[in-house]
Amino acid sequence: MYDVKKSLHAVLDTLPSGVRLVAISKFHPAEYIEAAYAEGQRIFGESHEQELRVKHEQLPKDIEWHFIGHLQTNKVKYIAPYVSMIEAVDSLKLLQEINRQAERCRRVIRVLLELHIAEEATKYGLTLDACRELLEGGEWRSMSHVQICGLMMMASFVDDQEQIRREMQTAADFFDEVKMKYFVNDDAFCERSWGMSDDYRIACETRSTMVRIGTAIFGPRIY
Numbered sequence: 001m002y003d004v005k006k007s008l009h010a011v012l013d014t015l016p017s018g019v020r021l022v023a024i025s026k027f028h029p030a031e032y033i034e035a036a037y038a039e040g041q042r043i044f045g046e047s048h049e050q051e052l053r054v055k056h057e058q059l060p061k062d063i064e065w066h067f068i069g070h071l072q073t074n075k076v077k078y079i080a081p082y083v084s085m086i087e088a089v090d091s092l093k094l095l096q097e098i099n100r101q102a103e104r105c106r107r108v109i110r111v112l113l114e115l116h117i118a119e120e121a122t123k124y125g126l127t128l129d130a131c132r133e134l135l136e137g138g139e140w141r142s143m144s145h146v147q148i149c150g151l152m153m154m155a156s157f158v159d160d161q162e163q164i165r166r167e168m169q170t171a172a173d174f175f176d177e178v179k180m181k182y183f184v185n186d187d188a189f190c191e192r193s194w195g196m197s198d199d200y201r202i203a204c205e206t207r208s209t210m211v212r213i214g215t216a217i218f219g220p221r222i223y
């Protein structure tokens with residue numbers, strides 16, 4: 001087994017205070033999650049509904065599960081009863097469905113709006129303009145079963161550290177813009193989720209509050 005304990009502490013030791021770790025456990029077995037759990041880690045991220053469902057049933061109930069992948073609207077109902085945060089909301093339609101399913105479960109589900117800033121055409125997420133439009137539309141204000149807690153993004157998958165930094169800085173500046181405009185009196189809107197195994201150090205320098213790290217803790221994924 002991969003030395004999860006050692007790698008987890010190596011990552012935790014480098015995180016500034018104020019940056020929380022979401023341990024990305026997708027494709028890794030429950031034993032790996034248990035090893036991190038034994039060290040006190042409680043927030044885990046998964047990107048597939050079925051895999052998350054199995055792990056949620058198997059593992060301790062005080063784990064906070066973040067859904068980090070692209071979520072189809074027809075899958076929301078399966079995770080709505082227990083998910084702690086849905087990180088990658090990229091459409092009004094998805095937000096509406098989360099609100100509807102959360103209401104059925106008599107819950108408020110915390111969400112992040114996913115930004116598309118990276119240059120890759122394949123990445124999901126809202127362009128800055130689409131995000132402005134969603135917020136300006138105002139429908140979210142009447143959704144009493146979702147709480148928009150901040151923004152999430154993935155930087156381009158490139159070696160150019162300056163490009164990664166620029167993209168994360170763009171997200172940080174955009175956070176300030178929407179915070180001022182729509183959430184100035186809303187303390188819950190405070191999360192900036194960026195940074196993965198290869199770029200979380202840059203994320204910590206560009207005001208991330210939440211890094212999503214898989215490989216650096218659990219080793220390579222076996223697909």
Ligand SMILES: *Cc1c(COP(=O)(O)O)cnc(C)c1O
Nearest residue numbers: 024068196197212213214215216
């Ligand atoms: C898989 C994944 C991560 C973690 O990636 P690593 O490079 O293994 O740290 C972070 N965020 C999202 C959205 C992911 O899908």
